[in-house]
Amino acid sequence: MEYSKQKLHEEKVFKDPVHRYVHVRDQVIWDLIGTKEFQRLRRIRQLGTTYLTFHGAEHSRFNHSLGVYEIIRRIVDDVFNGRPEWNQEERLLSLCAALLHDLGHGPFSHSFEKVFHLDHEEFTQSIILGNTEVNAVLKRVAADFPKKVAEVIGKTYEDKLVVSLISSQIDADRMDYLQRDAYFTGVSYGHFDMERILRVMRPREDQVVIKQSGMHAVEDYIMSRYQMYWQVYFHPVTRSAEVILTKILHRAKQLFEEGYAFKQEPIHFYSLFDGEVTLEDYLKLDEAIIMYYFQIWQDEDDELLVDLCQRFMNRNLFKYVEFDPAKEYKKHSELEGLFRKAGMDPDYYLVVDSSSDLPYDFYRPGEEEERLPIHLLMRNNDLRELSRESDIVDAISGKRRTDHKLYFPSDLLYDETSKKNIKRQIRKILELP
Ligand code: ZN
Numbered sequence: 001m002e003y004s005k006q007k008l009h010e011e012k013v014f015k016d017p018v019h020r021y022v023h024v025r026d027q028v029i030w031d032l033i034g035t036k037e038f039q040r041l042r043r044i045r046q047l048g049t050t051y052l053t054f055h056g057a058e059h060s061r062f063n064h065s066l067g068v069y070e071i072i073r074r075i076v077d078d079v080f081n082g083r084p085e086w087n088q089e090e091r092l093l094s095l096c097a098a099l100l101h102d103l104g105h106g107p108f109s110h111s112f113e114k115v116f117h118l119d120h121e122e123f124t125q126s127i128i129l130g131n132t133e134v135n136a137v138l139k140r141v142a143a144d145f146p147k148k149v150a151e152v153i154g155k156t157y158e159d160k161l162v163v164s165l166i167s168s169q170i171d172a173d174r175m176d177y178l179q180r181d182a183y184f185t186g187v188s189y190g191h192f193d194m195e196r197i198l199r200v201m202r203p204r205e206d207q208v209v210i211k212q213s214g215m216h217a218v219e220d221y222i223m224s225r226y227q228m229y230w231q232v233y234f235h236p237v238t239r240s241a242e243v244i245l246t247k248i249l250h251r252a253k254q255l256f257e258e259g260y261a262f263k264q265e266p267i268h269f270y271s272l273f274d275g276e277v278t279l280e281d282y283l284k285l286d287e288a289i290i291m292y293y294f295q296i297w298q299d300e301d302d303e304l305l306v307d308l309c310q311r312f313m314n315r316n317l318f319k320y321v322e323f324d325p326a327k328e329y330k331k332h333s334e335l336e337g338l339f340r341k342a343g344m345d346p347d348y349y350l351v352v353d354s355s356s357d358l359p360y361d362f363y364r365p366g367e368e369e370e371r372l373p374i375h376l377l378m379r380n381n382d383l384r385e386l387s388r389e390s391d392i393v394d395a396i397s398g399k400r401r402t403d404h405k406l407y408f409p410s411d412l413l414y415d416e417t418s419k420k421n422i423k424r425q426i427r428k429i430l431e432l433p
Helices: 027-033 036-043 048-052 061-079 088-100 109-116 120-129 133-141 145-153 160-166 172-185 194-200 212-233 236-257 267-274 279-283 287-299 303-314 329-341 391-396 420-429
Strands: 007-016 020-026 201-204 207-211 319-322 351-357 375-377 383-385 401-408
Touching: 007 027, 007 061, 020 027, 020 061, 027 036, 027 088, 027 133, 036 061, 036 133, 036 279, 048 109, 048 236, 061 088, 061 160, 061 172, 061 194, 088 120, 088 133, 088 145, 088 160, 109 236, 120 133, 120 145, 120 279, 133 145, 145 160, 160 172, 160 207, 172 194, 172 212, 194 201, 194 207, 194 212, 201 375, 207 212, 212 351, 212 375, 212 391, 236 267, 236 287, 236 303, 236 319, 236 351, 236 401, 267 279, 267 287, 287 303, 329 420
Parallel strands: 207 375
Antiparallel strands: 007 020, 201 207, 319 401, 351 401, 375 383
């Protein structure tokens, strides 16, 4: 029998706290889960440094990837199956793309991408198309199958309906991570009626649309996304941990470039420092390896590196104040000078961090981030863009909210064993008690 049609003798199930069960019947899916590139996702947390704010947030990208797969499986097997606008031939492709959509994520993706100029989407593409176990499984389906999976994830696949299942403003990816992240952080936001949304989803030409009767369930989903961004994803304490993590990576890179002799050679970082990361090097990175280095770097001779690693490992994070970079640049440069005088390198100890989010956007062609709007399927079969029908969504759509904070180690500013007067001056400017 063709590999693409092979079923397992018995259905396998994964117990899942969000969807109760994740069901696997296709041999291809089972084989993909068993590859070493997919198993690696168990060792990468879904929410990076968030566990330092919400201690439950230890869940991995592996959990989330299975969850996205399960949502898509239910859509294509239960909701879309048999509908004339849906091509059931795209079923396996949709399932594989769902399962593998985050495959290229590395440890603490955010900080690593920033410091070493990496792009997890590019790595997802190279894992699917390169010399990997995942590629070998996909190739058994058909020679051009890996390319198709990569195209769906890269949003260039010709059947845009398949693309929109996995990435749009109401897609399986978001529906899974909102619920999963809410569950593991323990917050009360992030919950919405996914059962209802799945039931009112319809395939329509090149996109997934929502029956008009499901509008309120979608409103709830959009509000929960909005709240999760500000209450969880952009939490200032999580960002503080991320600032420190980023600075550790900067410091290690700088030391390496200056020819500093590490007590133990950071071999896993060499290609990152050199800026030539091969797929093989990249796949060896996970959060266990990174934490190992942070642990041993606490015994290095470089005071800055030691301090930053101790802060990260022992959760002695930077404090923050509200800060407006556009209006307060003078204050910032004054502080930089004072930090230097106090013996604290402002490049590491005085950091501006900004977060911003667009909760929902209507269609604006040509914009940098072109996002397809959510369409409601009206009773007369017309399509209406969601914010035209929903006052709640209209109130927050197209409005980008940005938040800037200034981070610094307040414990050092209160240490009056040296540079007492300068530190007092800094505290006064920062309006610290
Ligand atoms: Zn995802």
